Amino acid sequence: MAKSNSYNQEPALGEAVRQFIGEKLQGREPDIDEFVKQYPELEHQIRRKIRNLQKIDTLFDSLVQVDESDFEDATTGEELVGKVVGSFEIVEMIGRGGMGVVYLARDTKLDRSVAIKSIPSELTDDLTTRMRLSREAKLLASLNHPNIAVIHDIIEQDEGTGYLVLEYVPGETLAERITRGPLKLEEALSIGRQVAEAVSAAHKKGIVHRDLKPSNIKITPDGRVKVLDFGLAKPSSSEGKKRDITAAEPGRVIGTPAYMSPEQARGKETDHRTDIWSFGCIMYQMMAARLPFEAETASDTLAHIIERQPDWEALPQGIPVNIRALLKRCLEKEPDKRLDDITDAAIEISETLSKPETAPPAKLRRIAMIIGAAIIIVGLSGLAQLFTSNEQYPTENAQAYEYYLRGLEYFSRDDTETSLELAIRMYEKAIELDPNFALAYARLSRVHSQMYWFKHDRSYARLALAEKAVRKALELNPGLPEAHHSLGCYYYWGHLDYDRALEQFAIARRSQPDNGQLLSKIAFVYRRQGQMDKAHVTLEKAIELDPLDPGLSHNQGQTLILLRKYPEAEAYFDRAIMGRPDFPAPYSWKAQLYVCWKGSTVQARTVLEEASKYIDAAKDDSILLQSVLFEIFDGNYQKALDILSTGSSEVFETEFLVVPRAQLYAQINGLMGNQQLEQNYYDSTRSLLESRIAEDPNDARFHSKLGIAYAGLGRKEVALLEGNLAVKLLPVTKEAWQGLYPVEDLARIYVMVGQYDDAIDTIEYLLSRPGVLSIPLLRLDPAWAPLRDYPRFKKIIEVGK
């Protein structure tokens, strides 16, 4: 029925509608009420048709005509300026971006500038999100971190609206900085360090940024970095359903996903490691002056993020190896393989920054490049050697291996406590990942032994760690040459047990006859045993095996000084300096060479001046100490005092000796005739050394100097007692090199207390064996001045001429 009815009405209705449309299309606006009167029985249907027509028209209109209200969200802003929100006076609009409008406002209560922005709508959606925002804001504020811009307050207004009161940070964003021009390495590292520290602090509180990018990083005019918008990105996991990546960040309308991690790009769950990825992207961009993943379109960019490797070649040559390695670890696609703790990045970068000059000048760089190329060739064959024999697969765990390699890198970097500690951390991580990683245990042990040897930590606990690690290595792989090598080091460095050390080194050498490092250890043991010539020859062979290690050349130079073969020594120090222009020791010893050899403070000073181009002398104890001594030698006492005042350490400490600063003051004042000051300084030297000895009664270095302090104070008996005790604690028979220093100090004590014959006996003994003391030095050092009129001493000096 209904059907036939509608069928009957259809032609009439169609006619009516056509007529209406026709009139409309001709530009007439028919009156609807009038129009329907023509078809009373169809009024209802016609009205419905017309309503739909109007609806369609409106829909089309709304598509092609933008409504003014559409702009409101985007352009509101100015109208708030001058108004008051809570206790904040809105001063001006300072930004407008994906996250809405940002105003500069005055906090009238606390009289400070703040930034205010409306809470992004997606953060007001639900209660949990709001609670999280507020909790994280509080946590961040409690951190009080210098590199994090905090949320001061959250002003909630009606349902769903509110404002964030943020710390106002003046300055440009890193994005703006990058657009302005390329960053210098130091600048990039400094910014990177501060960002890493900020993120590290937040991560420790469980807060993940999730939208780390240069536009969220501000650089204040004084160079301080502040990371903005912490706690404002919504965690992907909290969203009920998986959404498209474009939805994962509702604030982002236009722009680039360049800093997104692969897991973000895939729309998967994210954790703190997503920040580490973004951090890697930012670091890469600062250094390479381009993005690691960049394509014409966002989807291509995402594809690159997921699939491609960044162009590592695009990083400039000057970027240190460890920083390259760091970037690679940050930009590891698989979160599980990625750097797990951004604190490591902060440490790595600050370590790099604290290294003296990283870039040698052009001439040296060129030489270094040639040497570098050679190292690559030698290095490859060395590597091949490492993986033959029974070390084919040191570990199956790639990440553990990477930590192991980083440990090697730190260990070979320098001898500072920080480098060694970092090396230990790396090996420990390697072992954590692969508890059966014998080679890592072996290496770990060696670093512990070295911590002890270099007197960074003279505790038995340290030695116990060294022993435990090497025993574990041998338990896992009894034939491992590196483990025997390390056990040898443990005996040598830890106990001066030369026989056992040589025994272990010999075992290791059976499998590694071409290992120059291992052979050099044998040479060093000979040197400590006093077999200087044998040491010299052996070390020469080690250098043939490992010609580019500047450390070996440096040591050969030292051996030649001890042998008093000065002209030969010179070339070795030059080689060492060329290889590592940033190492202080070769300069210091080369300077020493010129005073020992020629008594020339002029040449010695030239070497130190050369060093000062690469090294901050005020921070290197041995170089500063030498600068002072050379002035003393030349009688420039005031200048010596001036140089002394530039240093900061209370005690100059080298491997071989400790010299309290006060003792140098005492000595110089004595030479200047300021007796009262001399006495005062000797007395403070005494009390300082007495307390150090109370802590570590077996360190000969302290006893020697305490003897000198007592002698300076006129306390002859105890002076001689301490001087002799030092010699007994480290007898030359046990330590043919380091043991010479207490002996020489004893000679000084003899001079100070007036026992000249004993002094000369001692000097003759020192000159009869390999050692640093030389006739030109005897002439130069005013400590021996009281002997100068003494016939026996005159005779010694004459022989030298």
Next chain:
Amino acid sequence: MRHTVDHKTRHLVTMAQDGDESALNQLCKVYWPRVLWIVRLRMGRELRSKLESVDLVQDVLFSALKDIEHFTYQSEGDFLRWLSRIVENRLRGHLHRLHADKRDIRKEVRVNNHRLITEDSFAEALEVVDTITPSAIMSKTEDLARLEKAIEQLKPEYREVIVLTKIEGLSYKEIADRRGKSSEAVRKQLSRALESLISIFENV
């Protein structure tokens, strides 16, 4: 009111042409939903179904906006038409490229393993927009979806004449000249097209 909109759009376009990213951002916010719908209405199911994801559409819009410096502002409607035309052309270009060599699709474009190619991708794109900005047009989403379905079912020649007049804003004369018909014929065809559209619209 239209004057205000025109003024604001013109202002934003000028700023965007000067490289102001936040202006570009706002233009995008305001125009993006419209561009999407327009492209959607114009392209038809067949082509649309070949588009793989929201990202592609969004990319195209962004890259089109990057060309903003080549645009000479005349009126606000011009801007929208310019934008949607450029977006559609690029989308078609993409489709052409993608389907010219099937093997390259996975390699070159879509590797993020999102859900495959669905009809819903546009709807999702709009959903994205919904979360971005409360826009006047968003309240009409349901009706627009109905309109889209209705247009889909129209005879191709009806669809064309509706798109040309209602979206492109062409006059009967302009269409007539293109087609070699009389203006009267175009008007009559539009009338029939609209009648047909209303009927379908009522029933979808």
